[in-house]
Amino acid sequence: MANNEELFKQIIAHAKEYGFIFPSSEIYDGLSAVYDYGQNGVELKNNIKQYWWKAMVQYHDNIVGLDSAIFMHPTIWKASGHVDAFNDPLIDNKDSKKRYRADVLIEDHIQKIEDKINKEVEKARKRFENFDEKMFRETNGRVLQYQKQIDDITERFAAMMNANDLAGLKALIEELGIVCPISGTRNWTDVRQFNLMFATKLGSVSDGADTIYLRPETAQGIFVNFLNIYKTGRMKLPFGIAQIGKAFRNEIVARQFIFRMREFEQMEMQFFVKPGEELKWFDYWKQTRLQWHTDLGIAPENYRFHDHEKLAHYANAATDIEFKFPFGFKELEGIHSRTNFDLSQHEQYSGKKLRYFDPELNENYVPYVIETSIGVDRMFLAVFSNAYTEETLEDGSTRVVLKLPAKLAPYKAAVLPLVKKDGLPEIGQEVFDMLKKDFMVQYEDKDAIGRRYRRQDAIGTPFCITIDNQTKEDNTVTVRERDTMAQYRLPIADLTVELMKKLR
RNA sequence: GCGGUAGUAGCUCAGUUGGCAGAGCGGCGGCUUCCCAAGCCGCAGGUCGCGGGUUCGAACCCCGUCUACCGCUCCA
Numbered sequence: 001m002a003n004n005e006e007l008f009k010q011i012i013a014h015a016k017e018y019g020f021i022f023p024s025s026e027i028y029d030g031l032s033a034v035y036d037y038g039q040n041g042v043e044l045k046n047n048i049k050q051y052w053w054k055a056m057v058q059y060h061d062n063i064v065g066l067d068s069a070i071f072m073h074p075t076i077w078k079a080s081g082h083v084d085a086f087n088d089p090l091i092d093n094k095d096s097k098k099r100y101r102a103d104v105l106i107e108d109h110i111q112k113i114e115d116k117i118n119k120e121v122e123k124a125r126k127r128f129e130n131f132d133e134k135m136f137r138e139t140n141g142r143v144l145q146y147q148k149q150i151d152d153i154t155e156r157f158a159a160m161m162n163a164n165d166l167a168g169l170k171a172l173i174e175e176l177g178i179v180c181p182i183s184g185t186r187n188w189t190d191v192r193q194f195n196l197m198f199a200t201k202l203g204s205v206s207d208g209a210d211t212i213y214l215r216p217e218t219a220q221g222i223f224v225n226f227l228n229i230y231k232t233g234r235m236k237l238p239f240g241i242a243q244i245g246k247a248f249r250n251e252i253v254a255r256q257f258i259f260r261m262r263e264f265e266q267m268e269m270q271f272f273v274k275p276g277e278e279l280k281w282f283d284y285w286k287q288t289r290l291q292w293h294t295d296l297g298i299a300p301e302n303y304r305f306h307d308h309e310k311l312a313h314y315a316n317a318a319t320d321i322e323f324k325f326p327f328g329f330k331e332l333e334g335i336h337s338r339t340n341f342d343l344s345q346h347e348q349y350s351g352k353k354l355r356y357f358d359p360e361l362n363e364n365y366v367p368y369v370i371e372t373s374i375g376v377d378r379m380f381l382a383v384f385s386n387a388y389t390e391e392t393l394e395d396g397s398t399r400v401v402l403k404l405p406a407k408l409a410p411y412k413a414a415v416l417p418l419v420k421k422d423g424l425p426e427i428g429q430e431v432f433d434m435l436k437k438d439f440m441v442q443y444e445d446k447d448a449i450g451r452r453y454r455r456q457d458a459i460g461t462p463f464c465i466t467i468d469n470q471t472k473e474d475n476t477v478t479v480r481e482r483d484t485m486a487q488y489r490l491p492i493a494d495l496t497v498e499l500m501k502k503l504r
Numbered sequence: 505g506c507g508g509u510a511g512u513a514g515c516u517c518a519g520u521u522g523g524c525a526g527a528g529c530g531g532c533g534g535c536u537u538c539c540c541a542a543g544c545c546g547c548a549g550g551u552c553g554c555g556g557g558u559u560c561g562a563a564c565c566c567c568g569u570c571u572a573c574c575g576c577u578c579c580a
Contacts, residue, residue, distance in 0.1 A: 013515070023571080029570050030572080031571090082580065192505085196579085216580085217580085251579070257572095314580085327574095422538095447541090448537065448539090448540085449537085449538085449539050453539080453540050454541050457540095470538090478539075480540080
């Protein structure tokens with residue numbers, strides 16, 4: 001495990017040293033869990049997005065794209081459930097260092113009192129023949145006393161939750177004598193609210209509802225545009241809407257480099273299907289998405305499905321594609337069967353009909369949805385950490401090479417005159433000018449050739465094109481492959497076509 | 505948020521008891537070189553994470569703080 005920690009640190013250091021990822025605001029001491037993508041990182045990231053967009057939008061005639069705004073009407077987040085779900089009051093026990101949801105602690109306490117009532121009922125049932133449970137519950141003194149406690153607590157608890165009275169919740173927990181199940185003490189911190197949505201203010205929304213949120217997921221932008229795209233695109237079920245965009249979550253703890261950031265980017269596709277067909281399509285997307293990953297040439301054993309046992313309230317099936325990161329298998333992509341929950345919620349909150357008219361059945365209904373959702377940054381980390389390789393060569397020397405899938409590499413080729421004289425740089429410039437129209441290419445003529453190869457290895461450039469004296473005679477160049485270091489000669493005129501072939 | 509560990513040049517790291525802030529690699533300008541880093545010459549690059557305190561004097565001691573990594577916790 002220590003080895004993996006060391007490896008992860010080296011990967012992070014490499015990402016910085018070679019212009020892939022920098023800590024945000026670094027000259028001001030940085031900003032926790034925010035990162036910037038540097039000159040090579042932005043290329044790799046863009047290539048990942050393009051690979052996804054092509055696979056989803058370009059290769060499916062029934063999937064279209066969308067770029068919805070980050071700002072959205074605040075009611076959307078009430079409809080989606082995020083306003084409530086992202087507002088948990090949390091409290092820590094200072095002795096056990098464990099954190100709990102304050103509302104859950106109180107609910108558990110209420111449950112304990114209910115258990116006591118049930119015990120009384122069971123005792124009585126054994127004692128009396130012709131036991132009338134309803135009568136007993138309504139008349140037994142001890143039960144009534146317990147029930148009164150429950151009613152009191154529930155009433156005050158509900159009022160506090162509605163009023164967002166955090167100090168009151170703490171007082172209630174202390175008053176009820178709730179102890180930490182681990183430490184057994186009542187040594188609690190104050191109750192704090194962790195709202196996982198970032199709020200900001202918009203100038204003029206009616207009725208003082210001027211708080212708006214930075215979206216915590218891109219999916220809702222798709223749902224609220226369902227009708228627009230269905231109508232204007234003349235879409236027929238099943239069809240999908242794909243979107244790539246930033247999302248923001250005020251994570252309590254954001255950690256592990258770019259794995260969990262406060263500002264991150266998602267690639268989401270919502271696939272609308274006929275009710276009853278959702279599980280068929282769920283399986284289809286499960287396989288299709290896994291295929292997308294393994295098509296990159298990354299070993300399949302780095303991936304596994306993790307099917308959810310406990311489903312969210314809106315889902316009737318869910319799985320994660322997990323990837324073997326340097327710190328273990330973690331979620332890379334989620335595939336969820338979200339039923340018609342989201343569209344139904346938006347129907348209810350907006351008062352608009354979000355329905356599909358099915359010409360075959362001659363009736364309309366709210367479509368079901370299969371969601372595929374992958375984090376761009378997590379994909380970046382998966383590809384990057386998988387590519388990072390330290391090799392010892394036959395002659396005992398070492399090299400660090402990023403074995404990136406060629407189509408994702410920041411630069412596709414480097415043009416390198418073998419020496420900086422004899423007219424070779426001039427030819428190199430011509431080759432560079434020819435290739436740059438179709439590919440990201442680098443030209444470099446400083447330092448010994450071996451050193452330049454190593455530099456290109458370190459940023460994952462799959463091909464190095466070397467100009468030598470023979471080039472002047474027959475217009476051929478050496479192509480050197482990154483992973484094998486094998487070399488072969490090609491006519492300059494064939495370079496573009498050959499590169500295209502290799503990058504498909 | 506709690507605990508542990510760390511922060512000195514772009515990177516990796518030395519820095520003795522408190523006494524002129526260093527090395528290797530890398531970068532830049534040259535030289536050399538016809539195929540895989542560590543040949544030669546030269547140059548640039550630092551408020552020792554930040555703030556305060558102790559001291560004649562602080563990279564070093566004390567306090568605070570920020571950031572990162574690991575563990576706990578959280579993750580519709």
